[in-house]
Amino acid sequence: MKIFDEYKEKLPLKIVEEVREHTKGLTSDKIKKIFEKVYDEYVSSLVDAGESVGLIAAESLGERSTQMTLNTFHFAGVSEMSVTLGLPRIIEVLDGRKTLSTPTMEIYLKSPYNKGKDIQKIAAAIKETVLDDIVDEYSINIVDLTIEIKLNKEKMKELSLIPSVVSKAVSKKSKKYSVKLDGDVLVLKLKNKEENLNEVYKIKGAIKKIHISGIKGINQILPVRRKDEFIIITAGSNLKEVLKMDEVDATRTVTNDIYEIHALLGIEAARQAIIDEVNKVLESQGLDVDLRHVLLIADTMCTIGDIKGITRYGVVSEKASVLARASFETPLRHIINAALIGEKDELNSVIENVMLNQSIPVGTGLPGLITKFK
Amino acid sequence: MTEVYLNDKIIGEVENGKIFARQMIDERRKNNLPGDVNIFHDEQSDSIFINSSKGRVRRPLIIVRDGKPLLTEEHLEKLEKGEMGFNDLVRQGIIEYLDAGEEENALVSFHEDELTTSHTHLEIGPLAMLGLSTSLVPYANFSQGSRVNIGSKSLKQGVGAYCSNWATRMDMDISLLHTPQMPIVKSIMHDISDYRSHPSGQNIVVAVMSYEGYNMDDAIILNQSSIERGLARSTYYRPYAAEELRYAGGLIDEIDVPDKDVKGYRSESDYAHLEGDGVVYVGARVDEGDVIIGKSSPPRFLSSMDEYSLTSASRRESSTTVKHGEEGVVDFVLLSRNEEGNRLVQVRVRDQRIPEIGDKFTSRHGQKGIVGLLLNQSDMPFTASGIVPDLIFSPHSIPSRMTVGHMIELIGGKVGALGGRFVNGTTFSAESEEDLRKELQMLGFKDNGLETMYNGMTGKQFKARIFVGNMYYMRLKYMVANKIQSRATGPIQLLTRQPTEGRAKEGGLRLGEMEKDTFVAHGASLTLKERFDSDITTIPVCEECGMIAVYNEWKKESYCPMCGENSTVNNIEVSYAFKLILDELKSLGVYPKLVLENKY
Known part of the structure; x- marks a missing residue:
């Protein structure tokens, strides 16, 4: 209709669309009257020129x-x-x-996973597993200067990990030692011949944090039911890696x-x-x-x-004004830096003019008086 | 093995800590050990701490053995007859003092009938859990804890007879109530602490109602006629002192009426109240700024003056005057010498303070309020029997604060006043509300304290029955007369040229940063500028170099000391504080160039 086009220029598109939706079946006369009212309301809702919107926002929130x-x-x-x-x-x-x-993240899942299918498995895949999580016991052999790491079979089964994967991950981490797999025991031996017990202890501390599986940075997971679907809430965040997963609904997942x-x-x-x-x-x-x-x-x-x-x-x-910046925090730093490069303060904002006791350029202080000579 | 510490220093070990501790305590009870030693067996670390040092807070408890307190009826009788004192009980091992450590090993019962065989001590009374001033709050066990706290705090601020020798004291910021009374509803702590010798309030008639809206939000309405009869009238005392100080070179201050050639001489009328010795006479009516003690001091910077000045250097005026905003009658003059032998003059000024709008009053239940209106007796509401309340208290102060004790005191006060007796309102062991109601009914009043009342202005009966009774009310030491302040123009600070701060210096009220923000938020740009005009100055600025120029008052012209007389100089209006910033920047080696441009 013509009237819609006319008001498309005056009003935001969203409002025009809304009016169109609500006025279905009305005569164009009535629609015109409605538009007039809507327009009046719209204009009166606009912020006046010179309103200190920033300060009001700060006050409202503060x-x-x-x-x-x-x-x-x-x-x-x-x-x-x-x-x-x-x-x-x-x-x-x-x-x-x-x-x-x-x-923290809220991970939404695609159907059918959002109905609870394999939710534990997905959750386990998301959660970061470090070596320490799947280890039963570290023991140091002082004579051979080796570290023997006993892996926990049950925990590995939960995460569907096998010892060889773990062994690979550990050996990738550093070239200081060699890794040998003996059943479910990893044996780390220093490559350096100048054997030093201190070094062994250092390595023992360092290997605990080796990343084995899951997504880095996500320390905790908690599958919960929200409305009629399952989502996964995490402690720790890694949006990039999570969005890569096939099961994840990338359009709704947030961090x-x-x-x-x-x-x-x-x-x-x-x-x-x-x-x-x-x-x-x-x-x-x-x-x-x-x-x-x-x-x-x-x-x-x-x-x-x-x-x-x-x-x-x-x-x-x-901020453009030196005085405004100086009035916030660390005034001396701002003034000296401004002096070094010869900054000019145009006194265009509020604080500077309060400092100089000039009328501030908001509200009644904004309009200037212009007289035209004939 | 148990380690034993004496005053936190290890002194040895014992086989069995528990038995050792018990033996030690037994020895103390038999007076074989000093009574101020406390033994604490810490079972967790299995060590014994014996403490005899000072600074421990200790409290007395009755010792219990096999579920029976050692204090018997026999003792009580003896105590009543005066054959025995409290200290005898301590000496006999019936009552002992525990500190925080030994308390850990004790199981204390509040009431005798709750005693079991595992209890070790019995509280002397449940009141013992409260402090001295909190014990003075009647019916405190009916009110919310925080309100009892507030009530006990305001007790300390009550105007009353704070001591008996006030007439010879020079205490600062002190008020005396003219006709203090003992409270009708009292606790046993009033007797124990001899409250009769230092009371701080009055028993007045209180009506719980709203009236004309002047007791909204914790305000109260007072009966003007009651005030004229002397209700809550007090006197405020302010001491002043001056001392003849000695300076280097044998010079000394002189307390006398200053000569007219003294530097800084006030007008003759300011010294009118002084007698020949330079001190006011007792009974003089003095006003703010009047000299109370005349004094002159030797000139400052004496050495340089001697050589150049032909006339003898004149002395400085340094009299003591009545403080800004105060007045009164000289009450007491004391001439003496201080520790160094210097002559010391002290003067006490008294000022009668009649209750007025803005003065603070409180009951003992944390229900404090400000006087919002003074009403003549003829305008106050009255009961069917013709009783006119002294104070009208707002009912809205009750529900959210839950000070039920306040209302019970009202009934208790009414019973006491009508029956001509004191009412025991001791916390936890007071006369019951039920008994009070019965007695009130026997005295011919409704048992719930309600009465039919009439509007004093129209004579119409109120539809609702009003809760009326007697209560102990205190006037608090905060009075408007000490707080009221206003200023149009007045003294300014030397450095910033802004108004001084504080009431004593006749200061202005600061429009701070957040207040400034409200002006900005309203867009009231010019109003804001006007509010900040208090330190406005006009400074000449050189258009050439942008620095502050010089104004030659004699030639009536401005010139720039840097660019010479040919550069144009214009005046601008800025706050003096900004000029100071410019100066400070210059001192930092920063060149703050002002570029002027026409405003319009």
């Missing part, structure tokens, strides 16, 4: 998050799997931390490691991840913060195509 400080160390969701929630998690996300305190998402799926996905992670915390605490504040913060963090935390190393360091 004021609410101060109420969260008390109930921080709650176990969320599933038994025995602790995930950082509350204020610490929000700080973690907004600071853009690279190492998370509790990285809470934003940097991993950024590296694998790009900045738009990372932005969405920030929004989701912040919203998850807010929702779990029952806080009602408008989505647009979170959107603005996520946009700010991702705007240069890389994730920048709200810290002095992140977005603050990107």
Whole structure:
């Protein structure tokens, strides 16, 4: 219809589509009236020019998050799997931390695995197994200077491993020693003839962490039922390797490691991840913060195509004004660095103008008076 | 083998720790060991700790043997007759003091009828679990623990008779209640601690209701007429002191009426209250800024002055004046000398404090509130029998705080006041609510304390029955008169030219960073600028070099000391703090060039 095309220019496409859906079977006269109302509502919902959206976003989130400080160390969701929630998690996300305190994934499975088929097997394949997990006993032979490692047959059977695979993995790790397989006992012998007991002890410590099978970085797994399907929740995250697995539904599987998402799926996905992670915390605490504040913060963090935390190393360091940067943290450093390269402060933002006691360029301070001479 | 430690130092080993510890304790009870030694057998590490050092907190308990306390009726009778004292019981091994360590080996019962053969001690009374001031809270076992804590804290802040020799003391920040009373609902701790000699509150009539909305949110309404009759009236004392200090070169401060040629001489009227010796007379009405003790000090930097000055260097004025925002009557003057032999003058100023809106009051149950309205007796509600409450307390303060003790005290107070007796409200062993209700009914009142009341302003009867009774209320030492502050313009700091901070210095109220944010969030740009105009300055800036120029007041013109008189200089308005930043940058070797451009 003509009227839809007309409003396509004035309104976002999504709104027009929504109106189209809800007005099926109405006369064009009525549709026009509806569109007029929708348009009025849309215009009045727009943010005014000069509104301090950034500060309001910061206040909206900051004021609410101060109420969260008390109930921080709650176990969320599933038994025995602790995930950082509350204020610490929000700080973690907004600071853009690279190492998370509790990285975790939610792995969705394709049918028929999501109905529980082979779930233990898949889970076992995902979980990282290191040598220490399948070893019964280490013993050091002081006379021969060898390490004898007794493997646990049952545990290996659970993970469908055979001793030769383990032996290969261990021998690949280092060339300092040779590995001999004797039934289910691995015998490690130093290749270096200058035998040293200390060296043997060092090797014994080092080999415990040798990766045998599974996906690196995933320390714990927990298959749980969510609604009518099985998913796997992990402690530790490795999105790239998990997505490679055939049984995994790559479209729904998520991690809470934003940097991993950024590296694998790009900045738009990372932005969405920030929004989701912040919203998850807010929702779990029952806080009602408008989505647009979170959107603005996520946009700010991702705007240069890389994730920048709200810290002095992140977005603050990107500020154009020397005075604004100096007013945040470590003022002397910023001023001296600015002096070295002769920076110029255009006084375009809020803090600088507060410092100089000039009217700030927001709200009533934004418009200038222009007189035209005739 | 069990290791034995005396005051944390190992002294040897014994065969069986348990038996050894028991023997040691027995010896102590027989007075063969000092009574302040405690023996603790740690079964986990199997070692014995004997402690005799100072600083351990110990508490008395009745010794129990075979499920029976050693303290018998016989002892109690003797105690009552005064033939025996508490110390005799300790000496006879009936009561002993345990420290934290030995308590670990003891099993203590709260009540005598709960004793079993495995118990080793019996609590003297359940009240012993509370501290001194918490024991003064009546019916504390009916209230939430945190409220009892708050109640015992506010007891310490109550205005009363804090000591008996106040008349000769020079205590700081002290108030005395004019007519303090012993509480009607008391605990045995009031008798033990001789509360009668230092009470801190008054028994007043309290109605639990809302009235005109002036007792919302922990506010209370007071009866103006009661106040005029002297309710909760107190006197605030403030001591001032001055000392004749001695300086190098035999110079000395002089306490007298300063001469007119003294540097910093105030106006003559400021010294009006001083007598010939330079000290105010007792009974003088003094106001803020009035001189109480006149004093002059020798000039500073004496050596340099001697050579150049023809006239003798003038002395400095250093009198003691009444503090900002205070007034009163001179109560007491003390002339003496201090340890170094310097003359010392102390003056105490008293100020009568009549309760006013904003003063803080509390019951003993952590129900504190601020006076929100003073109402004349004629406007206060009254009961059918004509009783007018002194205080109206909001019912909304009760449910969330669960201070049931507060309400029981109200009934207890009513019974006590009507029956002309004290009511025992000791925590855990008080007169029961049931008994109080029965007695109240016998006195001709409803047993639940409710009464028909009438609105004092309209005379109409209230639909609801109102809970009225007597309670012990305290006026707390925090009074508006000590807190109230306002400022339009006033003193500024020398360095930053911003207003001073704090009430004593007539300071401004800081509009801090977060407050600033609220202005920004509202987009109130010009309002914000105006609020920060307190240190605004006009500085001349050279257009050439961008540095601060010089204004020649004599020639009425500005010039730049770097670029000469030919460069254009313009004035800009910035905060003085910004000028300071520019100066500081220059001192760091950073060149802060200002580039001016027309605003419009």
